[in-house]
Amino acid sequence: MNREALQHPLYVMVHPFNGYWDLKYERSQKTSLIISFGILFMLILTNVLGDQYSGFLVNMNNPRYLNSLLEAVYVLVPVLFWCVANWSLTTLMDGEGKFVEIFITTCFALLPIVLINFPWIWISNFISAQESSFYYFFKNFAILWSGLLLYVGIMTVHQFSPSKTIGTILLTLLAMAFMAFLTLLFFSLIQQMIAFVSTIYQEIVLRR
Amino acid sequence: MVARIKKLRTGLLALCCLVSLGLGGELALAESAAPSYNYSYWENAVAAPSAYEATTLITGASSGAGPFNNPQDIQVTADKQIYVLDSGNNRFVILDQDYKSVKTVDAFQFMGKAEKFNNPQGIYVTQQKEVYVADTGNKRIVHLDSSFKAVGIIEAPKSELLQANFEFQPVRVAVDKADRIYVMSAGVFDGFMEFGADGVFKSFIGANRVHVDAVEYFWKSISTKAQREQMVMYTPTEFTNLDINDEGFLYATNGDDYGDPIKKLNAQGADILRREGYYKPSGDLLYSTRSGGAPRLVDIDVSDSEIYAVLDASRGRVFTYNGDGYLLYIFGGIGNRLGEFNTPVAIEHSGDDILVLDQALGEITVFQTTEYGRTLNSAVRSYYNGDEELASQEFSKVVNLNANMEYAYAGIGKAYLRQGEYKESAEYFERSMDRTNYSKAFLLYRKEVLREHFSTIMTGLIVLLALWLGLRMYRKMKARKKVELH
Numbered sequence: 001m002n003r004e005a006l007q008h009p010l011y012v013m014v015h016p017f018n019g020y021w022d023l024k025y026e027r028s029q030k031t032s033l034i035i036s037f038g039i040l041f042m043l044i045l046t047n048v049l050g051d052q053y054s055g056f057l058v059n060m061n062n063p064r065y066l067n068s069l070l071e072a073v074y075v076l077v078p079v080l081f082w083c084v085a086n087w088s089l090t091t092l093m094d095g096e097g098k099f100v101e102i103f104i105t106t107c108f109a110l111l112p113i114v115l116i117n118f119p120w121i122w123i124s125n126f127i128s129a130q131e132s133s134f135y136y137f138f139k140n141f142a143i144l145w146s147g148l149l150l151y152v153g154i155m156t157v158h159q160f161s162p163s164k165t166i167g168t169i170l171l172t173l174l175a176m177a178f179m180a181f182l183t184l185l186f187f188s189l190i191q192q193m194i195a196f197v198s199t200i201y202q203e204i205v206l207r208r
Numbered sequence: 209m210v211a212r213i214k215k216l217r218t219g220l221l222a223l224c225c226l227v228s229l230g231l232g233g234e235l236a237l238a239e240s241a242a243p244s245y246n247y248s249y250w251e252n253a254v255a256a257p258s259a260y261e262a263t264t265l266i267t268g269a270s271s272g273a274g275p276f277n278n279p280q281d282i283q284v285t286a287d288k289q290i291y292v293l294d295s296g297n298n299r300f301v302i303l304d305q306d307y308k309s310v311k312t313v314d315a316f317q318f319m320g321k322a323e324k325f326n327n328p329q330g331i332y333v334t335q336q337k338e339v340y341v342a343d344t345g346n347k348r349i350v351h352l353d354s355s356f357k358a359v360g361i362i363e364a365p366k367s368e369l370l371q372a373n374f375e376f377q378p379v380r381v382a383v384d385k386a387d388r389i390y391v392m393s394a395g396v397f398d399g400f401m402e403f404g405a406d407g408v409f410k411s412f413i414g415a416n417r418v419h420v421d422a423v424e425y426f427w428k429s430i431s432t433k434a435q436r437e438q439m440v441m442y443t444p445t446e447f448t449n450l451d452i453n454d455e456g457f458l459y460a461t462n463g464d465d466y467g468d469p470i471k472k473l474n475a476q477g478a479d480i481l482r483r484e485g486y487y488k489p490s491g492d493l494l495y496s497t498r499s500g501g502a503p504r505l506v507d508i509d510v511s512d513s514e515i516y517a518v519l520d521a522s523r524g525r526v527f528t529y530n531g532d533g534y535l536l537y538i539f540g541g542i543g544n545r546l547g548e549f550n551t552p553v554a555i556e557h558s559g560d561d562i563l564v565l566d567q568a569l570g571e572i573t574v575f576q577t578t579e580y581g582r583t584l585n586s587a588v589r590s591y592y593n594g595d596e597e598l599a600s601q602e603f604s605k606v607v608n609l610n611a612n613m614e615y616a617y618a619g620i621g622k623a624y625l626r627q628g629e630y631k632e633s634a635e636y637f638e639r640s641m642d643r644t645n646y647s648k649a650f651l652l653y654r655k656e657v658l659r660e661h662f663s664t665i666m667t668g669l670i671v672l673l674a675l676w677l678g679l680r681m682y683r684k685m686k687a688r689k690k691v692e693l694h
Contacts, residue, residue, distance in 0.1 A: 129647035
């Protein structure tokens with residue numbers, strides 16, 4: 001992996017149209033995939049550190065219930081849901097993107113959140129309540145930027161028209177909701193089954 | 209085969225892990241908490257030293273007035289005389305400081321006729337020791353002077369504000385310094401009835417708000433008028449009790465599940481209770497349906513320095529808050545030991561002591577402060593009186609006795625802030641989770657630090673800038689040399 005490959009995510013951030021085009025047609029997919037995982041990892045790290053070390057004025061978390069594993073789940077599950085939902089939809093809607101490409105696009109789009117939130121973990125320790133609006137402004141700004149990148153990325157990767165991209169994104173969100181519902185249903189059923197089996201087991205064992 | 213079983217086992221294990229992810233973290237319910245507890249900033253029940261301990265049990269027999277039968281209300285005067293309204297016996301009994309009966313009143317003279325009470329429910333004693341009794345069975349308020357002669361009787365009022373079939377059933381009564389009489393009447397949803405000193409009905413004040421949820425609102429809006437008449441009518445919740453403080457503000461409790469169960473009403477009937485605490489005052493935060501569900505606040509008692517205590521009948525607990533709405537301490541409970549009740553109905557303070565009346569047992573439990581309670585009370589009082597120095601000292605004692613008392617740290621922080629010790633102040637405010645004051649202290653601290661190190665910081669910045677410029681020039685020169693060489 002050379003220096004240029006590592007700088008490419010930063011290029012994508014400021015030149016999304018060219019950057020995503022290069023990502024799809026010019027760059028080595030393996031390198032991009034590794035970088036994608038790196039970004040995901042950094043995002044998890046940022047969230048964990050943010051919850052723990054953000055300034056007192058903006059940190060509303062109960063330290064007793066912080067769980068780094070759950071933080072990882074909160075990042076990984078939405079990203080995976082998004083990719084799967086988007087891929088399932090776009091295969092039906094003549095999208096040109098492969099699953100790997102969708103994944104890489106999504107991960108690259110998350111970079112602004114990492115780059116903006118990370119320094120703010122420390123800066124937030126030196127601000128007052130009035131200045132905390134800057135903190136929230138930058139947080140929202142990061143999310144907006146990421147959203148924009150995601151939009152351009154999806155458009156490029158599937159070679160969609162702008163309006164079709166918006167439709168796809170909305171449908172993807174709907175599909176994600178569906179998937180969440182199905183997953184919850186599945187786990188709830190499994191739980192019920194385990195409870196049922198364990199009840200029968202107890203009945204048999206405790207019977208005299 | 210073995211490999212397959214192994215695979216299955218790993219799969220099952222992974223599944224179990226996934227399922228159990230959602231099961232982590234259980235909350236300790238207040239019911240299983242330590243005998244004395246408090247709620248932390250995070251709304252968890254945490255152990256706390258007891259602030260009050262039951263010391264004496266007063267029964268009708270022990271006071272010498274004969275057993276109480278279904279007593280409903282008590283009132284304590286400034287000189288610590290206790291007026292017990294013994295509803296079942298249609299009388300009220302006056303106890304002295306040693307809890308001995310000094311007088312029993314069960315009849316009075318009015319317009320030359322001997323009159324009796326009939327199932328009275330509420331009593332109020334003014335500072336001049338005039339007695340107001342809500343004589344519920346006779347549908348009237350009886351006003352006795354300090355020698356227990358009737359000076360006035362308020363019968364069912366006539367007013368345009370009242371419906372034709374209005375039935376006057378006064379159950380609780382309170383009187384302010386200007387002799388305005390506030391009456392809580394059963395079946396009245398419009399708030400308290402306010403009477404002038406002359407006994408003329410003036411108006412209602414402080415009605416609770418109706419709570420209608422979105423679903424009900426939707427069904428109501430699409431149903432016809434005939435259907436609507438069949439539906440449940442939404443009436444505001446009734447108040448459950450009232451008290452009046454030295455400044456003439458009404459403190460009231462109600463059975464509202466959605467709104468604010470505790471209110472402080474001004475003369476206009478607007479709720480002006482301060483709710484600056486970690487959560488709004490409402491009794492227990494954690495409860496289960498097994499122990500009776502949401503707290504049912506049945507009485508409120510205001511003492512000096514805006515400290516007020518409310519009584520929860522469903523769990524028999526007394527919750528004491530300060531004027532800002534911070535929970536100070538909790539004590540009491542349902543049970544059979546001293547300091548626990550069967551059906552608590554009324555709460556009063558007598559100096560620093562707190563008295564709780566049990567209706568079914570006909571007993572009054574007297575609670576006295578422990579050292580912790582005394583220190584905390586004194587800290588809150590001195591803070592209320594503006595003596596932050598003393599308050600800080602007392603709050604330091606409080607946190608030595610109970611490190612979980614988050615509110616106390618703010619008291620210490622405020623004293624540090626005043627002394628100009630901004631760093632310590634900010635630390636204490638952080639411990640108290642007081643973000644607004646933390647921000648103030650932190651800003652001052654930051655300014656101090658920046659002022660102190662201004663020259664160092666600026667020098668550093670200028671040096672860095674110079675270095676960077678120098679480096680750039682050096683590189684350019686090098687590049688030019690290279691070009692010249694070629």
